Every structure is written in structure tokens, then in C-alpha cells.
Amino acid sequence: MSVIYDRVALIGLGLIASSMFWAIKRAGIAGEVTGFARSDETRAIAREIGLCDRVCESAREACEGADLVVLCVPVCAMGDVAADISPVLKPGATVSDVGSVKRAVIDAVAPHIPDGVHFVPAHPLAGTEQSGPGSGFAELFDNRWCLIVPEPDSDEDAVTRLEAFWKALGSNTERMDADHHDLVLAVTSHTPHLIAYTMVGVADDLRRVTDSEVIKYSAAGFRDFTRIAASDPTMWRDVFLTNKEATLEILGRFTEELFALQRAIRTGDGDHLHEYFTHTRAIRRGIIEAGQDTDAPDFGRAPRGKR
Amino acid sequence: MSVIYDRVALIGLGLIASSMFWAIKRAGIAGEVTGFARSDETRAIAREIGLCDRVCESAREACEGADLVVLCVPVCAMGDVAADISPVLKPGATVSDVGSVKRAVIDAVAPHIPDGVHFVPAHPLAGTEQSGPGSGFAELFDNRWCLIVPEPDSDEDAVTRLEAFWKALGSNTERMDADHHDLVLAVTSHTPHLIAYTMVGVADDLRRVTDSEVIKYSAAGFRDFTRIAASDPTMWRDVFLTNKEATLEILGRFTEELFALQRAIRTGDGDHLHEYFTHTRAIRRGIIEAGQDTDAPDFGRAPRGKR
Numbered sequence: 001m002s003v004i005y006d007r008v009a010l011i012g013l014g015l016i017a018s019s020m021f022w023a024i025k026r027a028g029i030a031g032e033v034t035g036f037a038r039s040d041e042t043r044a045i046a047r048e049i050g051l052c053d054r055v056c057e058s059a060r061e062a063c064e065g066a067d068l069v070v071l072c073v074p075v076c077a078m079g080d081v082a083a084d085i086s087p088v089l090k091p092g093a094t095v096s097d098v099g100s101v102k103r104a105v106i107d108a109v110a111p112h113i114p115d116g117v118h119f120v121p122a123h124p125l126a127g128t129e130q131s132g133p134g135s136g137f138a139e140l141f142d143n144r145w146c147l148i149v150p151e152p153d154s155d156e157d158a159v160t161r162l163e164a165f166w167k168a169l170g171s172n173t174e175r176m177d178a179d180h181h182d183l184v185l186a187v188t189s190h191t192p193h194l195i196a197y198t199m200v201g202v203a204d205d206l207r208r209v210t211d212s213e214v215i216k217y218s219a220a221g222f223r224d225f226t227r228i229a230a231s232d233p234t235m236w237r238d239v240f241l242t243n244k245e246a247t248l249e250i251l252g253r254f255t256e257e258l259f260a261l262q263r264a265i266r267t268g269d270g271d272h273l274h275e276y277f278t279h280t281r282a283i284r285r286g287i288i289e290a291g292q293d294t295d296a297p298d299f300g301r302a303p304r305g306k307r
Numbered sequence: 308m309s310v311i312y313d314r315v316a317l318i319g320l321g322l323i324a325s326s327m328f329w330a331i332k333r334a335g336i337a338g339e340v341t342g343f344a345r346s347d348e349t350r351a352i353a354r355e356i357g358l359c360d361r362v363c364e365s366a367r368e369a370c371e372g373a374d375l376v377v378l379c380v381p382v383c384a385m386g387d388v389a390a391d392i393s394p395v396l397k398p399g400a401t402v403s404d405v406g407s408v409k410r411a412v413i414d415a416v417a418p419h420i421p422d423g424v425h426f427v428p429a430h431p432l433a434g435t436e437q438s439g440p441g442s443g444f445a446e447l448f449d450n451r452w453c454l455i456v457p458e459p460d461s462d463e464d465a466v467t468r469l470e471a472f473w474k475a476l477g478s479n480t481e482r483m484d485a486d487h488h489d490l491v492l493a494v495t496s497h498t499p500h501l502i503a504y505t506m507v508g509v510a511d512d513l514r515r516v517t518d519s520e521v522i523k524y525s526a527a528g529f530r531d532f533t534r535i536a537a538s539d540p541t542m543w544r545d546v547f548l549t550n551k552e553a554t555l556e557i558l559g560r561f562t563e564e565l566f567a568l569q570r571a572i573r574t575g576d577g578d579h580l581h582e583y584f585t586h587t588r589a590i591r592r593g594i595i596e597a598g599q600d601t602d603a604p605d606f607g608r609a610p611r612g613k614r
Contacts, residue, residue, distance in 0.1 A: 129591070187509070187513050191506065197568070197584055199498065199499055200587040202557065202564050214491065217491055217495055222499045224499075226587075227531065228531060237581040261505055262555065277536070280533075281536070284436070284533040
């Protein structure tokens with residue numbers, strides 16, 4: 001594949017940025033990839049494992065001369081980083097991000113983008129419960145969606161080029177309006193994460209009663225919740241602080257439905273429960289058909305010797 | 308390995324029973340395994356795929372002469388099956404089950420166990436979102452817990468033998484009191500499943516608004532919920548109907564915690580959120596250390612070429 005951006009700068013070197021680096025290298029679509037992380041330790045690890053062609057000592061140094069700058073920091077940190085790098089951004093360059101919330105990022109970053117620099121927000125729908133510079137792998141974005149969230153006045157060439165970049169990293173891309181993005185993600189990602197965090201917290205509270213049995217005997221349902229609830233705390237704090245309205249709206253609907261099921265349990269209404277559970281099963285099939293997951297047994301844990 | 312039970316009868320041929328059959332064959336611990344399922348279609352599939360040495364036309368026929376009978380039907384069906392097979396149970400035989408709730412099963416089954424037959428309830432903590440006779444695989448129980456729930460007057464030899472049986476299927480075993488079992492499972496499995504069902508139901512409601520985007524762009528959190536919510540509806544209906552008290556208690560605590568987090572979001576209390584999310588992360592580590600899961604990235608989806 002040919003080079004899409006001569007110089008790419010990755011600001012923040014966690015799971016997403018490190019996966020992007022390995023995927024960029026796999027695809028051969030950038031001349032040089034620079035990187036910066038605020039923490040000395042992260043930069044040291046990055047240098048040790050060969051993450052980025054050049055690890056810089058400041059965000060500005062990393063962004064100087066870059067054709068694409070990708071902000072890979074928690075949502076609430078985006079504005080400060082944008083203000084910092086603003087003076088060194090190259091005319092004609094594109095600034096993008098990978099934040100899980102888009103309206104708040106646009107509000108924070110757009111004011112710092114100089115004339116002649118393109119701002120094209122994006123959100124790759126991919127992740128694991130791991131974090132940090134060592135957690136990335138080139139295949140993270142393969143066959144996953146990357147939502148491109150241009151502003152109404154975004155430069156079409158800049159948008160198309162960013163789409164080509166994400167496709168080269170393995171993703172499918174689609175354009176979406178920022179507010180709509182935030183609502184869809186509140187349903188599919190933000191509220192589920194909050195619920196998983198809550199359930200794991202409840203279990204931990206109970207653990208005092210049941211002497212660590214909750215962990216020892218954690219069955220499928222709870223194990224999956226703990227995976228979700230192990231995700232990066234700073235990233236998720238910022239998500240809930242910045243996508244407040246949509247998350248609270250979905251939480252309201254969730255509580256309503258939960259109370260209806262709770263009543264069915266209390267009154268012994270087995271038909272209601274069975275009907276509800278049958279219905280949700282069909283949704284799973286839709287997700288598999290949409291190519292967003294496999295139907296491999298045991299929640300993706302490969303049964304040894306059967307694949 | 309040598310034979311532990313000369314004749315084993317599996318009543319109900321879904322995910323658990325079919326996995327037990329393949330694991331029994333792998334271990335070589337039974338002379339003959341008979342099987343029965345109520346549905347003609349299930350019995351036909353079982354015969355077609357070689358599930359069970361002999362598929363019988365009635366539960367009684369399958370249980371005649373069996374040294375171990377394992378009830379692998381939904382919890383609410385256990386009592387009827389026990390009443391049906393009661394007259395043909397062999398003196399000295401053991402009756403067990405694999406139900407996710409134990410107190411209700413004991414109440415329903417114990418009255419039908421004749422003198423001289425041992426009843427030793429059990430619950431293998433293993434499963435996938437798949438169901439039916441074709442969904443089983445020999446490795447399902449490997450390194451998972453099987454909780455053995457003897458009654459106070461259970462025959463010690465019968466209990467020890469059943470423990471040896473489950474160990475031969477790959478499980479670790481531990482004994483637990485029935486009521487305690489039901490509380491622990493309400494926390495680790497039953498309530499998480501109900502919550503996942505609820506969230507998936509909410510998303511489906513929203514889908515009408517967002518034109519299938521909820522499925523198309525379902526990110527990690529929601530994808531895992533749909534896996535959980537795709538589990539067998541009948542099995543789960545019965546779980547909630549029969550473990551009502553413990554589930555409702557845990558649901559009450561869950562709602563309390565959720566409301567506290569909801570308020571933190573509404574008031575913008577980032578410290579509270581960050582502290583909570585950091586705390587839940589530690590629980591995940593406990594689970595990995597307890598050997599109940601791996602820390603493979605992306606919720607167990609193997610990153611291609613990295614393992």
C-alpha cells in the first residue's frame with residue numbers, strides 16, 4: 001500500500017495509539033510516525049518496545065511538520081493538548097482524534113485549530129479492557145467500524161483521506177453527525193459500561209459477606225462484566241462527564257425496563273420473562289449478521305481443540 | 308482413566324448434557340451413556356451426531372439400570388422428571404442435576420427419590436450462549452468449578468464418587484450449602500444476566516429510533532451484553548422464578564449503587580466516578596488470579612497472529 005500521510009503524530013500512547021502504530025506499520029501507509037505521552041514512564045516503555053519511529057519530549061515536537069495529528073488522550077484532556085500544539089500545526093495538515101464522545105471534543109478542540117488546518121474528528125469502535133503503551137496490536141481495528149464525524153464545513157479531501165487511512169488500518173468507515181454519534185454510543189457502549197461497573201461494585205460489596213466466593217465462582221455473566229469494568233478509569237470518567245445527557249436518558253429507560261422485569265420476577269410472571277428473553281436473543285443474531293462479532297462458543301473463549 | 312459409573316443416564320440433551328457426554332467419552336469414565344430428550348427433533352439430532360451411546364424414547368427407559376442419573380432439564384421441569392423416573396431408579400444409584408438454582412431443585416426432586424437411592428445436587432459453573440444438542444464440546448468444564456451441594460444426610464461415598472466424576476470431566480469441585488449457593492449465584496450470574504437482558508431490550512427499543520445503527524455500531528460493552536442475553540430463555544426464566552428472593556435482593560443493591568453513579572454523572576463528580584472505576588478494576592485482577600478467566604485482550608477474541 002502506498003503512503004497516505006508522510007508524517008503522522010500520535011499524541012497519547014495508550015491502547016488505541018499503540019494499536020494504530022502497529023497497524024500503520026503493517027499497512028505501510030506513513031513515512032514517519034512520531035509519538036508523545038505525558039508520562040515519562042509511558043515514553044520510556046514506548047522507546048523500549050519500538051512504539052513509534054520517534055518518541056518526542058513534547059506534543060509540539062511530535063506535531064511539528066506532521067501531516068496528520070491524532071489526539072489519543074482522554075476526552076477531557078483534548079482541549080489542552082489542542083491549545084498546546086496549535087502554534088506548530090502545519091498548514092494543510094489534518095487534526096483528528098479517537099475520543100468516545102464527539103460533541104464535547106469538537107467544542108474543546110475546534111477553537112484551537114488554525115485557519116488552513118483541517119479538523120476531522122473520528123472514533124474507532126474498537127478496544128479491549130487493557131490499557132497503556134504495551135497493550136496495542138495491529139489487528140485491533142480489523143473489520144471494526146471507525147465513525148468519521150466531519151463538521152459541516154470540513155474539507156472534503158481531508159475527510160476522504162482520513163477515511164482512506166482508517167480503511168488501511170483495517171476498519172470500515174462511515175460518516176455520522178456528532179450529536180447522533182453521542183446518542184448511539186450512549187446506547188451501545190457508555191450505558192452498558194456504567195452498568196457493568198455498577199454490578200461489579202455491588203458484587204465487591206457482597207464479597208465481604210461471602211468471603212471472596214464471588215470472585216472464585218464468578219460465572220459467565222459476571223466474568224464478562226468484570227472485563228468491561230476493568231477498562232481505563234480515566235477514559236470512562238471523561239466519557240460520562242462529557243456525554244452526560246444521552247447517558248442519563250438511556251439510564252432512565254434502562255431503569256424503567258429493569259423495574260418491569262423485577263416486577264415480573266416478584267409476581268412470578270414467567271410468560272413475560274420468557275417472551276422478553278426470546279426477543280433479546282434475536283438481537284444477538286443481528287449483531288453476528290452485521291459482522292460485529294462471531295458466534296464462537298463460550299463468549300469467544302476458544303474451546304481447546306475444536307477450532 | 309477407569310470407569311466411575313458403569314451406566315450414566317443424561318435426561319435433557321442441551322448444551323450441558325451434550326458437553327458432559329463428550330467429556331465422559333474423552334475421559335473414558337463410563338461404560339454406557341444413555342440419553343433422553345422430550346423433543347423428537349432433539350432426539351433425532353442426538354442420534355445423527357452420535358450424542359449418547361443410546362438415545363431412548365422415554366426418561367424411564369434411559370434411567371433403567373443407571374448408576375448415575377443426571378437431570379439436565381430447566382429448573383422448573385426437574386420435579387416432573389424426578390416423579391416420572393422415580394419407580395425405575397436402581398437401588399444404590401445416584402441422582403444428580405446441573406441446575407443453576409439449588410434450593411428449588413432440592414425441594415422439587417428430593418421427595419421423589421426412593422429410599423436407597425442417593426440424591427446429590429450439583430451445578431457446573433460453565434456455559435456458553437449456545438444451546439441445544441449440537442452445542443456441546445468436551446472442553447466446556449475444563450478448569451471450571453462444579454459446585455456439589457449435598458444434603459446434610461447425603462451418603463458420603465455417593466458424594467465423593469460424584470466429585471471424582473466431575474473432576475474427571477475437567478472441573479474443580481467444591482461443596483456448598485444450597486441457600487448459600489443460591490445467594491452467590493444471584494450475585495455472580497443471575498442478576499448480571501437479568502441486567503444484560505434489560506440493556507439489550509432497551510437498545511432494541513432505541514433501534515427503532517436510530518434505524519439499526521445500534522446493532523451496526525455495537526461496541527464492546529454492548530456486544531458482550533448481547534452474548535449474555537442470547538442465552539436460553541427457558542433456562543433463565545426458570546432461574547429467576549426459582550431464585551426470586553436472592554435475585555430481588557441483589558437487584559435492590561444494584562439499583563442503589565446505580566443511582567449513586569447516576570447522581571455523580573448528573574452533578575459532574577468526576578472524582579467519585581474515577582474512584583469507583585479504579586476500584587472495580589482490581590476485582591477483575593482477582594478473577595484472573597482465581598483462574599476463572601484469562602487476561603487475553605479484546606474480551607477473549609484472539610488478536611490474529613499475536614498468540
